[in-house]
Amino acid sequence: MALTYAAPRADLGPFLRRSDAGGATLELLVPDVRCAGCMAKVERAVTAVPGVTAARVNLSQKRLLVEFRAGGGDPGGVVAALDALGYPSTPYDPQAAGQVRDREGRELILAMAVAGFGVMNTMMFSVPIWAGLFGQELGPATRTLMMWFSGIVGAPCALYAGLPFFRSAWRSLRARRANMDVPISIGVLLTLAISFSETILRGRDVYFDAAVSLLFLLLIGRWLEHRLRARASSAAADLLALQAASATRIGPNGALTAIPLNDVAPGDLLLVRPGDRLPVDGEIVEGVSDLDNSLLTGETAPVVVAAGQGVRAGALNLSGVLRLRATAASADSALAAIARLVELGAQARSRYVRLADKAAAVYVPVVHTVALLTFAGGWALGLGPREALIRAVAVLIVTCPCALGLAVPAVQITASARLFRKGVLVKSGAALERLAEVDHVVFDKTGVLTLGHPRLIDPVPGAIALAAPLARASRHPLARALTEAACDGPVATAVVEHAGQGVEGTINGRRARLGRAAFVGVPSRGDATELWFGFEGDTKIRFRFEDALRPDAAEAIAALRGRGLTVEVLSGDLPGPVARMAEAAGVSAWRAGCTPQDKVAAVEALAAAGHKVLMVGDGLNDAGALARAHAAMAPGTALEASQNAADLVFSGERLAAVVTAVDVARSAHRRALENFGLAALYNAIAAPAAILGFVNPFVAAIAMSASSLVVTLNALRTGAGRWTS
Template sequence: MIRNWSVGIEGMTCASCVTRVEKALRRAPGVASANVNLATETAAVEAAPGVTPAALLGAVETAVNDAGYQVAEQSFELAIGGMTCASCVGRVEKALRQVPGVVEANVNLATERAAVRGVRGVVDVAALTAAVEQAGYEASPVTDPAQAAASHEGPAWWPVAVAAVLSLPLLLPMLLEPFGIHLMLPPWVQWLLATPVQFWLGARFYRAGYKAVRAGSGNMDLLVALGTSAAYGLSLYEWWRAPAHGMTHLYFEAAAVVITLVLLGKWLEARAKRRTVEAIRALAALRPETARVLRDPQGAASEVTVPLGQVKVGDWVVVRAGERVPVDGVIREGASQLDESLLTGEPLPIEKAAGDKVVGGSINGAGTLRVETTAVGADTALARIIRMVEDAQAGKAPIQRAVDRVAAVFVPVVVLVAVVTLVVGWGLGIGLETALLNAVAVLVIACPCALGLATPAAIMVGTGAAARQGILIKDAEALELAHRIRVVAFDKTGTLTEGKPRLVAHLPVTGVRADTLLRWAAAVQSGSSHPLAKAVTTAAAEAGVTSAVPTAFDIAALPGRGMRARIEEVGEGGGVGGVENAGASRNGHTLQLGNARLLEELGVSEGALAHEAARLAAEGRTVSWLVETSGEGANVEAPARLLGLLAFGDTLKATARPAVDRLHALGVRCVMVTGDNAGSAKAVADALGLDEVHANVLPEHKAAVIAQLKRDGVVVAMVGDGINDAPALAAADVGIAMGSGTDVAMQTAGITLMRGDPLRVADAIDVSRRTWSKIRQNLFWAFAYNVVGIPLAAFGLLSPVIAGAAMALSSVSVVSNALLLRRWRSSATQDVSAGAAAKIGEARSASA
């Protein structure tokens, strides 16, 4: 037993952290000694005699958490070979979870992959593969899942063909009987044809069944091996008992045909399963193998073709017409149209020029581009998309866990039913042969495969279809919750609007010049990247006052309120330049630019601008106020004076109104949660037909609004694109981030929309509902098939051959039903109807 572990620790920053963790570990039960290394962020822990690994790791994790730190975790992905049904999934998961340090293990029958999460430094690939092999299966690490999916070969067809050639003569007498042709093959011919099928082509069932028995469990292979062996053995017995030259009815055809049908079913199933990973293969195919790199791009540049893996951040790459962009980057030279449809679902090419960002995998149009690399390898957008799709497909929905519990006892129950069928039938006097054939039919028709494939196959195809339309679903839990969404809460700026506001009015108070008001506002906003700040600086540039903008000091953001800065500008009459009769000359004036909440906190009245402010807000404008606080530095408690207001207008997205209409058609209530003023928020809500509005909400209070919406017990989604939306995205049942937004929002969300299109929100809900509908259909079929088929077989109403055919088709039908999801298309790619176009025009008129 291993007594020494090197456990990864997260959250340590200094020597005092090391001391605290060491003390906590040394006090933990079962720990003989502990030494923590800050540089490697690991703790070397020695177990006391007699302490099991599980007990030690549990004590270590508890001690580290209580000390305020976390045990570091690591993820592994394994390719699993030899799985045939849901029972295999349960056995592999059980074996992996018994490895010391494994926190979670999920096995997917459709992808034949295992996703394992374990304690870093404790769990390694060797231990995981050894556990899987001990359970009777094969395992190997997957270093590049996308490449593995792309290069995965299709199933071999020759075993099916050989089995069919050998089995068809055995089946021929039964096929000719209805036509009055009585044909009986000699026993030795039947034996000669059936034996290769049973023990050569059917050897896989014996091997897998033996491994299952050795591991103390059962699977589909065991059922097939038991059933066909019983039919084959009964045939040998009848042949041995028959007169020397007499003819007797044998059952070699039942054994051979059942194996042939099962092989055929597995071949069709494998082909269908391979089609479920087409989304990943299509995404992986977007990555070119090589790139043209410019050496010395500022001098006498020369092109060098190198493998994609050798391209580094900062390299300039050349992308010619019709080629795929190999890396994420920024265009430095050239202009063209780029096709990003496979990445974002955007059906139309996008104009790109110098300074624009490009995404690896997009297709260049007619121009030649020189692109400076900003991300390579696993850091590219394409790699992140592939990783999200893989994670979603590898995950396990909560409903699947219940199915796995049923599958774990399925095979033993079926074997018990077969034994009871044999014993009871023989006891009732129907004869040993008939009772045995009924038992064989029970064993053969039972199919745990359909149970194991019902959920993962639908999830794989559904998430793949969504990814092709630019909708990335983070995991199976998000997919399950999304189909139950009844309320969608939208942020306003950048989500329902274009997020590119423009300054439409700047009104000073009496005594302040308009150009001065604009210069001061530009100074305050000079240190901000907020869209409103960009609108102010753009307006200043257009007005030609940029050169006269004073230098700002002590710039500070006021969360949920605005910006503050100090400027040093003396006017003609003293005070801040441009204010008539400002009084004595004073340097170090503090200006604050923000919303009505800021005005209220400073105790400043809107005064003569109140009427104009109300009018602008009613038109859907966002109103900001500029206030001067006289005094040194950022002394906000000094008497404040209103200098003027600035009004901003933003354009509603073209698909905002159709998105709300579609959500209403899906039975979803639409809510807007914004920090904007009530008048502006109401104007947008009226234009879009929103059901509820929460205005003047601080970023830190958005999560509270989401919690309030969830009180009715409905599933609530939050849609946003900014850092300030992250808490609300996390508070919602399902967070939906716009791909045009920040990485923080995308990491917090359960669903990411690669295009900033609100219509995709409805699409995400629609595809999740369709996927869940397929899951319900598949599970109903899988359970109903077994519930109906097993009793029919037990009562002798199904022959082993018919039972075998039904079993072979059951899993194929489940996967084929799931593949129908590939037909799903986003409504955002369809033409907008004339009625919707009219509504867009009305909405834009109301907000522009």
Template sequence: MAALDAATPDTGAGQADPQAFVRRIDGRSHLDLLVRGATCAGCIARIESGMLADERVEQARLNLSTGRLALVWRGEPSAARGFVTTLGEIGYPATPYEPENEHDPQKEDERRLLRALAVAGFAMANVMLLSISVWSGGLEMSAAMQSLMHRISALIVLPAVAYAGQPFFRSAWSVLRHRHVNMDVPISLAVLLACGLSIYETFIGHGETYYDAAVMLLFFLLIGRFLDMRLRARASQAARGLAAMQAATANRLRSDGAIEAVPAREVRAGDHLVLAAGDRVPVDAVIIEGEGALDGSLVSGETAPVEARPGVQVFSGMLNLDGKLVVRASADRDNSLLAEITRMVEAGEQSRSRFVRLADQAARLYVPLVHSLALATLVGWFVLAGEPHTAVINAIAVLIITCPCALGLAVPAVQVVASGRLFKAGVLVKSGDALERMAKIDTVIVDKTGTLTEGRPRLVEPETLPEGMLELAARLARTSRHPLSRAIADAAGMGPAAKDVRETPGGGLECVEDGRRLRFGAARWLGIDAISDPHSEAWLVVDEGDPVRFRFADRLRSDAAETIEGLRQRGCHIELLSGDRPGPVGAIAAELGIGHWSAELKPQEKIARIEALKAEGRTVLMIGDGINDAPALAAANASVSLASAAEISQAAADFVLQGNRLANSLVALDISRSARRRVLENFALAAGYNMIAIPLAVLGMVTPLIAAIAMSGSSILVTLNALRLARR
């Protein structure tokens, strides 16, 4: 089923100029368009192939649920107008994608469908009254009276069909004008044939009309299309709600001190913005004036308010809870954190998995196959029955019942629901085929520092240190941002810092205080023999006295043991690969019961291990967070990163865990496996429907009305099966 409204998009003054919404990234132009009328896999294929036919276009991905078409092309932003025109010519009007815009074309499409549905329902009810009179009258009703009834039915049905059938007729005509076909072509053909045959029978033939069947066919098709639209809107609610959290306007502070309200998309890096209490942060920024608190749950997953003070980085989507803040924008809206999260959520619905490609190929074969089948049915019944009436009715039933809408929805519906469910659980999906790959993993590779552990060393047993040594070390440590220095400062608490401290990179800290030379740092720098154990270490030397050893440990994440045990229970082989020293790595592996571990690995060595496992026939999941993990994340069959990870690692991963809860990787695995089962079930439902319905229609055992009910019911059944994923 294709475009709901094939009219060419308005190019008047009311139409937003798409060029104004183009983003330039790495020398390429990026534009998000809201495309109207796409309803199935066939529409996706038509739109994307139409865009990719232009040699400048490098990427064209349509999100079926939100109608968002992501275009990337080489060349100037001015090409955007031509792309919008091309979409209109192939039957899919498009406008710049603005999530905060109150003017929602999908709601307009829903209202249009409801009006068409109401007209078809009204006509159906009245025509059925007339038809019942004709059926029940039998021989007692004169031929003249029956003819009158049929003529009245024609007066009711024909205008109703002309109006209620527009979603199908316009779509079919728009593609036929460009010498293409889509799923609405045989539907329109079936409706028109039913009406045409009825008109012939009314004025020329024997009076056996099918006005009731034609209008009831439209009624049930419209019900199916409307419910499908509503169900898909419900399934994509998470992505739409997230996009709507982007502030529509911003209060920009001008150089003369005046405040002006501007659209958030006009904010540029360096602009000064004013945030009142209750305002959402429109773009990523840094606070330069004011104090208060922010709701940062969108970014961190934590419900506790974030302290707002000068120098603090804030992100788009955060809510200013109290106080007035002045911030300096560090990015425009399209490059802000919330925009990136939104794209990551929607990307989960756009990528092409093996299942999607299979469904697309089947949908493209549909039109020529069904037309051939309907023609064979027409000819066969004409030869067998010797008259055209039965042959035409059976051919109409074949045209209707073979619509592969259920097949086209089988995979996208599941991906949409699974992505929304994962988002609610705190997991961002970056590609739809990641769900398919994740479902098949049997081996998990985990990093240590920052993944299994918190990535923040803590001082071990400070109470065993000689008296006064902790405070002396802390006086030095408070001047440094080194992780071990920060651990010392945290353990000692608030206090004064030493003055004139000199820091040697890779060595340590030293100063002279009260006539004493204080040095705190690495054993090698101090000329001390290091002790090999699972702990990291640093040493404090006062003058030429005996060195004092400080031991540090990176604490396990609170849910690390739960995660490893959960993966083991799900049948996964687990290995720990780390670049850290053997002592700490072995200790963590022993604590978590991981039998296979390796330490002091370089990035290429991690990749080599992953490739070796894949060569053994294993499907590998990599969980990591560091910059050095990015190559391994990309090499694995599927990959997971944490929200606290380096940006390059998040970019390489398929799933990003918000709130830094490692146990959410179990949620991702469970939902991915459930999604795979739902896809297979949907394929089975679609195949079973066609195996039963098509032979019945060809054999003349299905009327056009029953065919319409069966076709709409199969699409709804597939979507409802996908929505089972949304249940907790």
């Protein structure tokens, strides 16, 4: 009786993350996931494992997130299912993921270098062979020698340089589908086979140089695509980077100890000094201060907090010293929750299937069938296997999907370059395709419709001059805005800052206060963001502030409406400022007081209603909605995490960039469709010519290159539309 040995399965229990509801999640690194087909195959297989409720693959990070139902699920079974599918996995480690990405980049660079070497050196032997076509015949022995040298140099280079395509084609065929790499791989391999056959049989033409040149050009595009993914850092990681690297824990005896953020546990007593960000969610035990929540909620005015109030990680402590009781670990903070929203949105967005891939799903099988029928039909009609194979190879080469593959990328590159000159950076290869489809635009207020800098309304020089000495002594954002409105001058003496209230000091021998209404001794009107100033026993002066609207906001929104788009404002700010900004910009639909989750829910509700949403935002409270929207834009002044969650980033103070981007995207969409039409027309003419023997592989390579050139020239017609800024 034969004995079998099963290798012990690694215990993945320590890598499971338990939820309050009893379920668990597991993150795995799956380095061999490379395309939408791989994603679908992996997610389908893992979801079928007992106990698994959901599986999502992040293509850019090669990360698989598996969710288990409460009390069920076998992590080892998930790993075993992936192994059986041909996708080995390990527990996710960001450093390991980076190493996989770096290794893939090195392989592409090496393959491209080998292909470039092969092109240059194969041409040395191919050019003399070509010269024979123009009456400068080589002797038979010399011609055969040149063919052999061309094959000795070109074939190994083509085989090595083609490995990325061969592997991709093999994985695609194993998944019972054909991607763009399948005809490329078959065409290259058959071209090499025909060339060796012609060399051995002392035929007239060889095509080693054509095979290597084709791979060299394709590898350039593949490497650029890889660099685009590698340079786009994770928005979720950038969000979490806003958390403090450490926290100051207060011990039982009052001793202060700096500890890593991950070591903070619920119940720990923490010290947060002015200028520090809150490390975790918690409740204030002692102290009063102003918190800047603008990155979390979008509110421009600082919020006063005191003992007994709950606060969230990521808020900036402006004035007072706080003692904070942690209510959650760093991984469970509100900031981490926003990061998970961004991560989920990025995973969902990676499911987008490009138009070229949809066309290839029908195109590739048809081309293979036609080539096979050409070979079988030619042989059956008496051409002989050699001539029939040459015709079949000519069909594959002349119909090589280079033009189809360039149809969208050439347009995207041209459109991206034009937008870059207009101050818009396109970060995602498919962003323009999605942007062309949007029918509803959602704007954040602070930093998007507005410039993101509070300014003094109706400044009175005399009043500003009175309050300026105290304003210069404060770090409060509104005090800084007041200082900007004043000229350089003296600073008040004997200044005392009252956390959450304002500042008090002496100006020319008189005590004065600058801050909240109650601090100065008057009732607040509550209709605007305000500061009050007054000397003891004297009349009090009110300063009102607002965030200035972008100079062309109303014009840009009118232009968007003229293009058939509906517009809405979602803001975390107070209703009063939001209503005024919306009215000034000409937007009737607006909502104030939105949390990050509210914005995500609003975008998802619009999508469920059939809308394709363009989200334009700049803060942490926008990051989740940016990731979930059909297309996303952020200003260049936005938080880095929001810029990374967006598809496009625009610079400058004008919203004209949003309209320009929509115009260029729509123009690019039209050019892409035209390119597909040109590619189809080319194949409708070239394929029959190759089938009938009017096109040999050499002419097929020239025709294929010409079709790619036509598609590229048409892509250059991508314009900037009607909008001028």
